[in-house]
Amino acid sequence: MKRVADFLLPAVGVVLALIVWWATSTVVPDLPSPMKTWEESKIYILKPLEKRGEMDQGIALLAYYSLMRVARGFLLGIAIGTPLGFLLGMSKTLTRVFDPIMQVIRPISPLAWLPLGLVIFQKSEPAALFAIAVCSMWPTVINTMAGVRAIPQDYWNVARVLRLSRFTTFAKVVVPATLPYMFTGFRLSLGIAWLVIVASEMLTGTPGVGGFLWQEYNSLIYAHILLAILTIGVVGFVLDRLMGLAEARLRAI
Amino acid sequence: MAYIEVARVAKSFVTSGGAAREVLSDVSLSVERGEFVSILGTMGCGKSTLLKILAGLVPADSGRVTVAGEVVRGVRPSAAIVFQNYSLLPWFSALENVRLAVSAAFPDWPREQQREQAVRHLRSVGLGDAVDRRPGQLSGGMRQRVAIARAFAIEPEILFLDEPFGALDALTRDSLQQELARLCSDAGRPITTVMITNSVEEALLLSDRILPMTAGPRATLGAPVAVELGKPRSASELLHGDQAAEVRGRVLGLLTEELERARGARRSGAPAPAVTLALRVAPEME
Numbered sequence: 001m002k003r004v005a006d007f008l009l010p011a012v013g014v015v016l017a018l019i020v021w022w023a024t025s026t027v028v029p030d031l032p033s034p035m036k037t038w039e040e041s042k043i044y045i046l047k048p049l050e051k052r053g054e055m056d057q058g059i060a061l062l063a064y065y066s067l068m069r070v071a072r073g074f075l076l077g078i079a080i081g082t083p084l085g086f087l088l089g090m091s092k093t094l095t096r097v098f099d100p101i102m103q104v105i106r107p108i109s110p111l112a113w114l115p116l117g118l119v120i121f122q123k124s125e126p127a128a129l130f131a132i133a134v135c136s137m138w139p140t141v142i143n144t145m146a147g148v149r150a151i152p153q154d155y156w157n158v159a160r161v162l163r164l165s166r167f168t169t170f171a172k173v174v175v176p177a178t179l180p181y182m183f184t185g186f187r188l189s190l191g192i193a194w195l196v197i198v199a200s201e202m203l204t205g206t207p208g209v210g211g212f213l214w215q216e217y218n219s220l221i222y223a224h225i226l227l228a229i230l231t232i233g234v235v236g237f238v239l240d241r242l243m244g245l246a247e248a249r250l251r252a253i
Numbered sequence: 254m255a256y257i258e259v260a261r262v263a264k265s266f267v268t269s270g271g272a273a274r275e276v277l278s279d280v281s282l283s284v285e286r287g288e289f290v291s292i293l294g295t296m297g298c299g300k301s302t303l304l305k306i307l308a309g310l311v312p313a314d315s316g317r318v319t320v321a322g323e324v325v326r327g328v329r330p331s332a333a334i335v336f337q338n339y340s341l342l343p344w345f346s347a348l349e350n351v352r353l354a355v356s357a358a359f360p361d362w363p364r365e366q367q368r369e370q371a372v373r374h375l376r377s378v379g380l381g382d383a384v385d386r387r388p389g390q391l392s393g394g395m396r397q398r399v400a401i402a403r404a405f406a407i408e409p410e411i412l413f414l415d416e417p418f419g420a421l422d423a424l425t426r427d428s429l430q431q432e433l434a435r436l437c438s439d440a441g442r443p444i445t446t447v448m449i450t451n452s453v454e455e456a457l458l459l460s461d462r463i464l465p466m467t468a469g470p471r472a473t474l475g476a477p478v479a480v481e482l483g484k485p486r487s488a489s490e491l492l493h494g495d496q497a498a499e500v501r502g503r504v505l506g507l508l509t510e511e512l513e514r515a516r517g518a519r520r521s522g523a524p525a526p527a528v529t530l531a532l533r534v535a536p537e538m539e
Contacts, residue, residue, distance in 0.1 A: 154340045160310060160327075161334045162357045162407075172353060176344040 073132025085144025147181025
């Protein structure tokens with residue numbers, strides 16, 4: 001009975017959403033209905049790996065390009081964000097130096113960073129990575145910092161009583177104690193990176209789910225916009241779940 | 254000059270309200286090499302702070318602490334500390350926890366020898382079969398065994414014990430106390446030990462000398478009571494022996510005086526002393 005409910009209740013939600021979508025499409029003439037969206041999009045879904053042109057590719061390929069771009073930007077972001085978080089967590093002085101800058105930089109939209117990236121790097125690809133890294137690193141910085149600050153006095157005492165070197169203290173006490181916080185940061189950062197990818201692909205016109213969305217809007221194929229939107233949602237959901245699983249495993253230790 | 258020498262140490266903490274609270278005031282004591290001394294006092298009287306000052310974890314505001322003639326600044330390489338809350342690293346196995354201490358104490362030893370040392374000390378506390386388990390998979394008593402093994406594995410000259418059995422149930426506490434006495438006598442070299450406790454029986458079982466501590470704030474040490482009983486001491490000897498009864502009587506007398514004094518002070522507005530001590534002592538007096 002519980003199993004049935006587990007399956008049935010989310011299904012009810014999906015059906016309701018489809019009804020709202022369908023009802024809206026009867027009122028808004030340019031919005032394709034669910035059926036029309038499927039008809040016009042099925043080639044992308046049924047042949048997910050087919051490459052017909054630069055933007056005209058199977059949805060899995062487009063998602064793959066976007067994911068690779070996100071992966072690079074995200075890794076760049078956490079490669080900068082993690083050490084920065086440790087430094088800020090361990091030094092109150094550094095926190096006071098950088099806190100105002102961080103507070104100002106953090107709320108800046110990816111759409112604002114991208115033109116600056118284009119000015120600096122002159123090419124769309126590095127500009128996109130720059131925007132993803134700069135926007136997505138903050139949860140990692142802040143969670144790592146909070147994690148270091150939350151290390152119980154007991155653990156610092158262990159390090160002092162055992163007279164561990166600075167390096168050993170960092171590697172064997174500080175990093176393991178901070179790891180669960182770091183991973184929460186990574187998870188949030190990855191979510192933001194995935195949000196930024198669409199904006200940056202739309203502005204730079206590079207192949208990927210966001211680039212595809214923008215091109216199909218310009219080509220007036222509105223069903224494909226919906227396809228892209230759904231893909232972005234599903235991929236984002238799967239990413240978050242995967243990071244959640246990794247996080248839960250870490251916390252179980 | 255004694256091995257550990259504490260002269261007129263005072264320590265205040267700033268409370269959250271911003272006012273300074275004097276925890277320790279004018280504390281002096283000396284411990285001879287190889288001696289086992291217990292500092293006995295009620296909860297919250299500042300005895301843990303005193304131990305942390307002795308161990309070099311916390312600096313004193315004034316006064317002097319010397320060990321073997323050297324002024325204490327930071328934790329000494331030859332000192333081991335066992336805390337009440339075990340202080341094990343939860344992401345490491347029992348073996349890794351002990352190895353971390355061994356490799357920091359004996360960095361020049363080959364890895365295999367460091368491992369051997371850690372395993373040997375875990376075996377000596379009866380954890381030979383649990384070396385790969387993490388602290389989370391061990392009971393409180395077993396965790397404290399790991400902490401004790403870790404302390405002995407660095408072959409310390411000084412052992413600081415901060416209510417080492419305070420978080421354990423009575424049966425586990427009894428067996429670990431006996432085990433600690435055995436480890437100290439098996440070490441084959443003098444280990445100078447300072448133990449913080451709120452149990453008279455624990456102090457009687459293990460110490461050469463008991464130093465009662467007055468209730469905080471402004472805690473200081475009372476006159477020491479020597480425990481002139483041979484070691485190892487058996488439970489029945491402590492329970493029925495005349496000498497043990499006499500020492501117990503003197504310690505309790507000092508502490509009761511102390512409690513009376515604190516009660517008087519409470520009436521005049523000072524904070525109440527913890528009553529744990531009275532509760533812990535009562536059943537053993539019957």
